[in-house]
Amino acid sequence: MERKTTIHDIARELNTTAATVSRALNNHPSISAATKEMVRETAARLNYRQNKLASSLRSGRTHTIGVIIPSAEISFFGSVVHGIERVARSKGYRVLLFQSNEDPSCEAEGIEALLQSKVDGIIASVAKETTRYQHYLEVKERNIPLVLFDRVDDSLQVPSVVIDDYKGAYMATMHLIEQGYTRIAHISGQQHIKIFNDRLRGYADALRVRGLPVEDDLIAYGKVSVDSGRDCTDKLLSSAVPPDAIVAVEDFTALGAMQSIKRIGLHIPREIGLIGFANEAFSSYITPSLSTIDQQTIKMGEEAALLFLDLRKKKENGQTNAEKIVLDPVLLIRESSQRINV
Amino acid sequence: MERKTTIHDIARELNTTAATVSRALNNHPSISAATKEMVRETAARLNYRQNKLASSLRSGRTHTIGVIIPSAEISFFGSVVHGIERVARSKGYRVLLFQSNEDPSCEAEGIEALLQSKVDGIIASVAKETTRYQHYLEVKERNIPLVLFDRVDDSLQVPSVVIDDYKGAYMATMHLIEQGYTRIAHISGQQHIKIFNDRLRGYADALRVRGLPVEDDLIAYGKVSVDSGRDCTDKLLSSAVPPDAIVAVEDFTALGAMQSIKRIGLHIPREIGLIGFANEAFSSYITPSLSTIDQQTIKMGEEAALLFLDLRKKKENGQTNAEKIVLDPVLLIRESSQRINV
Numbered sequence: 001m002e003r004k005t006t007i008h009d010i011a012r013e014l015n016t017t018a019a020t021v022s023r024a025l026n027n028h029p030s031i032s033a034a035t036k037e038m039v040r041e042t043a044a045r046l047n048y049r050q051n052k053l054a055s056s057l058r059s060g061r062t063h064t065i066g067v068i069i070p071s072a073e074i075s076f077f078g079s080v081v082h083g084i085e086r087v088a089r090s091k092g093y094r095v096l097l098f099q100s101n102e103d104p105s106c107e108a109e110g111i112e113a114l115l116q117s118k119v120d121g122i123i124a125s126v127a128k129e130t131t132r133y134q135h136y137l138e139v140k141e142r143n144i145p146l147v148l149f150d151r152v153d154d155s156l157q158v159p160s161v162v163i164d165d166y167k168g169a170y171m172a173t174m175h176l177i178e179q180g181y182t183r184i185a186h187i188s189g190q191q192h193i194k195i196f197n198d199r200l201r202g203y204a205d206a207l208r209v210r211g212l213p214v215e216d217d218l219i220a221y222g223k224v225s226v227d228s229g230r231d232c233t234d235k236l237l238s239s240a241v242p243p244d245a246i247v248a249v250e251d252f253t254a255l256g257a258m259q260s261i262k263r264i265g266l267h268i269p270r271e272i273g274l275i276g277f278a279n280e281a282f283s284s285y286i287t288p289s290l291s292t293i294d295q296q297t298i299k300m301g302e303e304a305a306l307l308f309l310d311l312r313k314k315k316e317n318g319q320t321n322a323e324k325i326v327l328d329p330v331l332l333i334r335e336s337s338q339r340i341n342v
Numbered sequence: 343m344e345r346k347t348t349i350h351d352i353a354r355e356l357n358t359t360a361a362t363v364s365r366a367l368n369n370h371p372s373i374s375a376a377t378k379e380m381v382r383e384t385a386a387r388l389n390y391r392q393n394k395l396a397s398s399l400r401s402g403r404t405h406t407i408g409v410i411i412p413s414a415e416i417s418f419f420g421s422v423v424h425g426i427e428r429v430a431r432s433k434g435y436r437v438l439l440f441q442s443n444e445d446p447s448c449e450a451e452g453i454e455a456l457l458q459s460k461v462d463g464i465i466a467s468v469a470k471e472t473t474r475y476q477h478y479l480e481v482k483e484r485n486i487p488l489v490l491f492d493r494v495d496d497s498l499q500v501p502s503v504v505i506d507d508y509k510g511a512y513m514a515t516m517h518l519i520e521q522g523y524t525r526i527a528h529i530s531g532q533q534h535i536k537i538f539n540d541r542l543r544g545y546a547d548a549l550r551v552r553g554l555p556v557e558d559d560l561i562a563y564g565k566v567s568v569d570s571g572r573d574c575t576d577k578l579l580s581s582a583v584p585p586d587a588i589v590a591v592e593d594f595t596a597l598g599a600m601q602s603i604k605r606i607g608l609h610i611p612r613e614i615g616l617i618g619f620a621n622e623a624f625s626s627y628i629t630p631s632l633s634t635i636d637q638q639t640i641k642m643g644e645e646a647a648l649l650f651l652d653l654r655k656k657k658e659n660g661q662t663n664a665e666k667i668v669l670d671p672v673l674l675i676r677e678s679s680q681r682i683n684v
Contacts (some may be wrong), residue, residue, distance in 0.1 A: 027451050036447050044476055064455055069414075070422060071621070072439065078415035081441065089448075096457050097414065097439035099423065105378055106431075109369050113436050117459030134386055255627060257657055281415070285597060287629030 005048040011043050029090050056134025063093045065308060066114030068124035070102045070151075073106045075281040076297055077125065080149060083301020084123060091309060093120075100127040108135035121145030121312065123304050126153060128224065131192055145311045149304045150295070151195060157322040159307040161300050165195040168204030168293040168329030172247050172275045175291070175331055177210050179339045181245035181273045184212065187257065189224040189231045189249045196224075196249055199277065203247050218243055222253055237264055245273035245337070251280035254290055260337070274336040288335035303327070347390040355384050369582065371432050397450065405435045407650060408456030410466035412493075414445045415621040418639055419467065422491060426465060433651060435462075442469040450477035463487030465646050468495060470566065473534055483506030487653045491646045492637070493537060499664040501649040503642050504591020507537040510635040511544030514589050514617045517633070518671055519552050521681045523587035523615045526554065529574045529599065531566040531591045538566075538591055545589050560585055564595055571598025579606055587615035587679070593622035598631055600678070616678040630677035638669050645669070 007021040014021070016035075024039035031039075042048075044276045053230050065088055085095050096119060098110035107127045112135075114122055121144050124136070128151075136156055139146045152160040169186075176184050177236040186203045189196035204214045217239055222228035229248060233256065237241055248254035249341045254276030258268065276283060276292040283290040303325050314321060348365040356363070358377075366373045366381035373381075382657040384390075407430055411419040438461060440452035449469045456464060463486050466478070470493075478498055481488045494502040499624050511528075518526050528545045531538035546556045559581055564570035571590060574597065578585055596618030600610065608614045610630050618625060618634040645667050656663060670676035 033447065040450070040476070062458060064459070071420070072411075072414040073417050073420035075415050075417075078420075081414060082443075085441065085443070094451055095441070096455060096459065099427065099437070099439065101424075101427070105369050105375070105382075108382075109436055113438060115402060117406070117438065117461075119459075134382070187523050235497065259520050264627075282624035282627050285628045308349070 005043075005046045007048070009046055010039060010042050010048060013046065013150065014038060025318065026092060027089075028092060037133055038196075040117075061117045061120050064117070064119045064153075065093050065095050065305070066098065066111075066117065066119035066122045067095055068098050068100055068107060068110050068114070068122060069124040070100050070125060070127050072097070072099055076150075076278050076295065079297035080125075080301040080304070083298040083303075084305045085301070086298070087302045087305035091305075093204040093305075103261045104130040104132070104135075104138060111135050111139060115139070115142075117145065121147075121308060123147045123149065123308055125149050128190060128193060143315065145308055145315060147304050147308045147311060149300055151193060153194070154324075159194040159321065159323045159325075161303045161307065161325045162195070163295045163300065163327040163329050165198035165329075166202040166205075168277060168295075169199035170206045171202075171329060171331045172277065172291075172293055173206035174210075175333065176245045176247065176273050176275060176337060177212065179205065179245075179269070179273055179337060181339070182212060183218070183241070183243045184245045184247060184273075185220070185236050185243035186247045187220045187222050187229060187236075187249055187253050189222060189253070191221070199249055222249070224250060224253060226252050226256040226259070229253035231256070231261045233257040233260035237261070237266075244271070246275075248274065249275045250278045251276035251283045251290060251292055252293070254336075255282070255286065258286065258288075258290070268336050269339045273339060279332060291334045291337035292332050294330040294332050296330065300327060345361060347385075347388045351388055352381060352384050352390060355388065356380060358476045368434060369431075370434060383513050384408070390639065402454050403462050404460045406459070407435050407437050407647070408440065408453075408459065408461035408463045408464045409437055410440050410442055410449060410452050410456070410464060412442050412443055412467060412469050414439070418492075418620050418637065421639035422467075422643040423639040423645070425645075426647045427643070428640070429644045429647035429651075433647075435651075436649075444470040444475075446472040446474070453481060457481070457486065463489075465491065465650055466487045467491050468493040470532060470535060471484070479519065485657065489646050489650045489652055489653060489658060491642055493535060495536070495664075500573060501653055501663065501665045501667075503645045503649065503667045503669065504537070505637045505669040505671050507540035507671075508544040508547075510619060510637075511541035512548045513544075513671060513673045514619065514633075514635055515545045515548035516552075517675065518587045518615050518617060518679060519548065521556065521587075521611070521615055521679055523681070524554060525560070525583065525585045526589060526615075527560040527562065527578050527585035528589045529562045529564050529571060529578075529591055531564060533563070541591055559583075560599035564591070565593060566592060568594050568598040568601070571595035572602045573598070575599040575602035579603070579608075586613070588617075590616065590618045592620045593625045593632060593634055596634070596678075597624070597628065600628065600630075602630070608676050611681045615681060621674060626676065633676045633679035634674050636674050637674040638672065642669060 010021045011018045024036045100107035146158045148160040188200045220232035222232045279294040352363045353360045366378045399556035444447035488500045490502040531541045564574045621636040
């Protein structure tokens with residue numbers, strides 16, 4: 001029987017160290033692409049078979065993080081995942097993704113699929129339709145590291161990264177006030193989702209601080225989609241005293257609002273101001289370009305990954321915690337809200 | 343010791359059958375959301391623990407499909423994944439995703455991670471930078487089902503789903519000719535990627551068929567990004583005899599082209615026509631809205647999943663095949679190319 005090729009054989013062949021070969025095979029960032037390629041080729045030529053599963057069984061780890069996102073079609077989540085991957089890869093971890101499609105049973109199944117895949121733990125953003133957290137509680141109770149980002153539930157008491165949604169909406173509304181708008185409406189989202197409620201409160205408080213009306217007629221409750229944004233805006237604009245500006249709960253809603261406003265023929269930002277939330281990829285491309293709140297997605301992902309790695313270590317030492325990192329929102333002023341100096 | 347709860351206990355409690363309980367717990371589409379919720383609650387109350395891993399070890403299957411996509415930030419891939427999930431879920435499969443970030447070593451690692459996760463097989467779209475296919479060949483040689491979509495390599499001889507890229511670019515170019523444009527440029531992508539070369543040939547043949555010039559000066563080779571589209575267009579427009587229309591290899595390139603054209607102050611579509619490829623989410627939102635080629639993403643995903651399930655069955659029967667499904671592109675005429683009747 002032929003002797004099995006080891007990393008030492010590959011190292012000898014390439015006149016390098018076994019450590020370098022191991023790192024190259026594990027795609028470690030300190031190794032150049034050229035070396036990795038050379039090692040991979042030599043490994044293939046010598047018929048080397050890496051047994052990652054065996055080594056993970058020895059260590060009890062797979063160095064894989066499972067990430068649950070509501071949808072890969074929302075660029076916000078794709079961008080956060082890039083942040084998670086950036087940190088994860090630099091620490092020798094890789095990332096498997098699961099889309100919940102905003103559906104609680106699908107989300108529960110995703111957790112099951114990832115755990116069955118032997119991930120070391122889970123980083124997740126909660127589906128819009130989720131109102132019970134049993135599947136997340138179970139992860140926590142099984143002592144598997146769990147970190148939440150953006151859409152979190154504080155009652156779970158796990159580490160999380162969010163931006164200050166209240167502050168973001170407050171800043172957005174204050175910006176419209178400073179541009180001279182006086183009758184500012186808000187299209188919100190589902191109120192059982194904390195971030196949407198936070199944004200609603202931020203909007204209302206900014207108006208109160210400046211002595212502007214907070215009226216029920218100025219607040220619409222939508223479903224966080226282009227269609228819903230359009231419908232809500234149709235209604236707002238057809239009211240007896242229509243608004244002269246709109247704070248949308250997120251950019252897809254703002255996009256629908258923009259379509260409704262254009263259809264009526266009002267000029268943005270001269271006759272009506274508009275601001276979104278989330279800085280979706282399309283928001284800088286549309287005409288007029290959409291003012292919005294940037295959520296520091298890459299940083300959010302990086303912080304989530306760091307919390308995860310930290311949690312892993314703490315769990316080994318028998319500690320637990322529920323650290324919450326709150327990132328600052330960033331106001332992006334574009335054409336849709338800039339009435340002064342236009 | 344307490345007796346372990348079984349699905350029969352849950353069925354008795356709910357006055358239903360064990361089969362219904364099992365289907366509900368496995369999120370089968372034939373079971374209503376209300377029933378699933380009820381079963382889950384009862385299962386939790388009775389402390390039932392589903393051992394999917396054990397049942398998958400018995401069957402040798404995990405009913406999980408691993409999907410490798412270049413980037414979750416490109417909505418095309420997100421949309422194909424929805425198509426894959428739609429079929430997969432209806433057949434009791436779930437989907438784990440891995441992003442290659444267009445990097446070959448990352449891609450190889452993704453395959454490793456998915457196989458280590460015991461997926462039943464892989465559906466993939468090849469990274470832009472991949473020029474060697476060793477990691478894919480290995481999957482095939484290990485007799486693990488592998489299906490490719492969109493970015494495929496025919497030499498691998500595995501089942502695949504693509505659209506007819508040649509025909510798509512041919513249709514796009516023919517449309518511009520019919521709108522009266524006579525000096526039509528093309529911004530292509532990396533030529534080692536077959537779909538980009540196919541599109542280039544479709545463009546050139548449409549011009550030839552109508553007796554229009556195919557000139558080197560009219561063809562730019564970009565890097566498939568907004569920046570690259572802008573740079574290529576800057577060059578095309580500053581040439582001695584600039585084009586009066588541009589076929590962009592994909593929508594991000596077209597978006598860059600639009601930015602360049604707007605900066606120069608030319609009117610789209612009156613002075614210059616523009617068409618993209620891929621129908622990215624933003625393309626209908628920008629102004630002017632972008633004409634493009636729709637790639638039937640949902641259908642592509644569904645067909646890929648069906649090929650996968652088919653391949654699984656055939657492998658069990660000792661058959662192999664490399665069926666290739668070619669979908670028809672769909673021309674979407676929007677504002678950016680519609681000069682007649684405007």
